[in-house]
Structures are given as C-alpha cells and as structure tokens.
Amino acid sequence: MKLGFIGTGNMGNPMAANLIRAGHQLTVHDLRREAATNLLEMGAEWADSPKDAVPGNEVVFTSLPVPRDVEVVVLGEGGILEGAGEGCIYVDLSTNSPTVVRRLHEIAGARGISVLDAPVSGGVYGAAAGTLAVMVGGDEQVFSRVKPALDAIGSHVVYCGDIGNGSVCKICNNLLSMGIGVLLSEALTLGVKAGVDLAVLADVIANSSGSARRLTEKFPRFLFQGNFEPGFATALAAKDVRLATDLGRELGIPMELANLVDQRHVEAMHRGWGSEDSDAVARIQEEKASVQLRLDGV
Numbered sequence: 001m002k003l004g005f006i007g008t009g010n011m012g013n014p015m016a017a018n019l020i021r022a023g024h025q026l027t028v029h030d031l032r033r034e035a036a037t038n039l040l041e042m043g044a045e046w047a048d049s050p051k052d053a054v055p056g057n058e059v060v061f062t063s064l065p066v067p068r069d070v071e072v073v074v075l076g077e078g079g080i081l082e083g084a085g086e087g088c089i090y091v092d093l094s095t096n097s098p099t100v101v102r103r104l105h106e107i108a109g110a111r112g113i114s115v116l117d118a119p120v121s122g123g124v125y126g127a128a129a130g131t132l133a134v135m136v137g138g139d140e141q142v143f144s145r146v147k148p149a150l151d152a153i154g155s156h157v158v159y160c161g162d163i164g165n166g167s168v169c170k171i172c173n174n175l176l177s178m179g180i181g182v183l184l185s186e187a188l189t190l191g192v193k194a195g196v197d198l199a200v201l202a203d204v205i206a207n208s209s210g211s212a213r214r215l216t217e218k219f220p221r222f223l224f225q226g227n228f229e230p231g232f233a234t235a236l237a238a239k240d241v242r243l244a245t246d247l248g249r250e251l252g253i254p255m256e257l258a259n260l261v262d263q264r265h266v267e268a269m270h271r272g273w274g275s276e277d278s279d280a281v282a283r284i285q286e287e288k289a290s291v292q293l294r295l296d297g298v
Ligand code: NAD
Pocket: 006, 007, 008, 009, 010, 011, 012, 029, 030, 031, 032, 035, 063, 064, 065, 066, 069, 072, 073, 093, 094, 095, 096, 120, 121, 122, 123, 124, 231, 232, 233, 236
C-alpha cells in the first residue's frame, strides 16, 4: 500500500520502519527531519508538511505526542485535511482523547474522509519487534482495509468498536500501567527496607499473584538499571493518566485512586522529569523511603 506517516519519534520511527520492511511505500513527515533519516535511507519519501504527506496515499498515519499536536496536524494550516480528498483514510496511532478523536472523525467524515483511532501498546521494544497491541475504533469495513498495514506493526490487532473506542481501551490500560508503577514502587521499597534483596523480591512477585508487565518488562529495562532515557517519556505518561481522569470527570465516574496516580505524575513533571522515561516517577517513592531500586546486570 502507499502510506503517509507523520510523527517519526520513539514509536513512530520503528513502526514506519516495519511498514517499509513489509513492502509498503511510505511518505514521511516530522517537525524534525533528522527523526526520519533512517526511514529515508530505507526508501521512504520526505514530505515538507502533513498536507504533502497525503496525496497519492491510501492511508495516512499519525503518531504524535498529545491531543493538541494531533489537532494541529489534522486541522491546522498545511494539515492533513488540506491534502486529503474523498475516500482517503486517516489513522491516528497516538494515545489521544476519545473526545478529540470523535470530533476529528465528524469533521473529516463530512468531507468523505474516514478516520480510525488505533493507539498502540508495547513500548519502543514492541514497536521495533512489530509485536504491539493495536486497539482500533471506527468503521469496521475501513478497519478491514487498513488491517494488512496494522499487521506489520502489531501482533495483536483488535477491533474495539465505534470511533474513539480504541482510545478508551488504551487510556484504561495506561491508567493501570501507571497506577501499578506507583504501587510497585511502594511495595518494592517496603520489601527492600524490610530486608529482602531486590532481585529476590522482584523474582518472587514476578512469579506470584502480584505480577505485572511493568515489573517484568519495564522496570528491568529502565528503573532497575537507573536508565531514564525514554522509552516512554514521563510527560506522555502524565498525559495518559490525565486523559483517564478527564474522561472520568466527563462521565461522572468517581476515580479516587486514579487522581492520586495523576498527582504523583504532576509532582514528577514539577521536578522537571517530563523528558525522562516514565520509570523516573518511582524516584519520588525511592526518595520518601530512602531506598534505591537498582539491580546489577539486568
Ligand atoms: P515522541 O515525542 O518520541 O515522538 C513524537 C514525534 O512527533 C516527534 O518526533 C516530534 O518531532 C513529532 N511531532 C510533534 N509535533 C509534530 C507536528 N506538529 N508535526 C509533525 N511532527 C510532530 O513520542 P512517542 O514516544 O513516539 O509517542 C508518540 C505517541 O505514542 C504518543 O501519543 C504516546 O503517548 C504514544 N505511545 C508511546 C509509547 C512509548 O513507549 N513511547 C508507547 C505507546 C504509545
């Protein structure tokens, strides 16, 4: 397929690379041309604006930081809608607000442009390996047309129902991942302070009912190594938790614990850790407990 791809950062770049490897022809755009250097070397074409990434392409993807970036790239001057004609399909792979996605769907739909939300989970490692979970909302027939491309970036591509439902699934998942991260940092500092070796504690929990992928996959690559190079930036994690608490407010759902998790991320942002990996949030608990959660040789 001929595809446009806008936003070739930590996630977008490996996803775009896998699309090229799968035989798709890509036109790419990012605010930073250097973020696409490897993709251009692999045969992608460069577009100077989101609008220029559209013509001749069956599907246009975005993978952008926050909802406002997506709105600018789709609706703004030189944006996707300026380049898109009737029959074009636009797919947002970002973790976005379902409310924003549904509004874009309405605006684009009035011009004959189809929109799917297709946020992904699995981190930069999953993006590189092509093993992401992809959660798709929108028209099911449009989904069927795009699925061959989505299969190149994910190993678990799921149709979630109407437009915005992919984003709802993703927000619920990330609220859990971030909440588990905060609770894990409390449990692990407690266990270490009480005298158990971190490697033993992590191994026991990993094989018991308290296990979570945050413990078995994320912490070993980041927190336990003292590696805070993103990965998944704290600013994006904070955005995702806020998307969940905002949605809760929109729907009148009480979410006491989610708001505590939100405030922990606000504190991490206030400390200036927005561009560090989201495992940096655990450093707040490390500081409170005077315990460092580091392992040699993980
Ligand atoms: P990133 O900041 O590494 O990449 C975003 C890219 O978008 C950057 O290269 C940036 O230059 C570009 N960009 C921003 N505004 C732009 C604009 N107006 N026009 C063109 N390009 C623009 O972020 P990321 O980690 O790749 O995350 C992208 C999305 O995927 C986010 O919504 C994030 O929440 C989600 N996500 C991230 C991860 C992860 O582990 N990093 C995992 C799952 C989902």
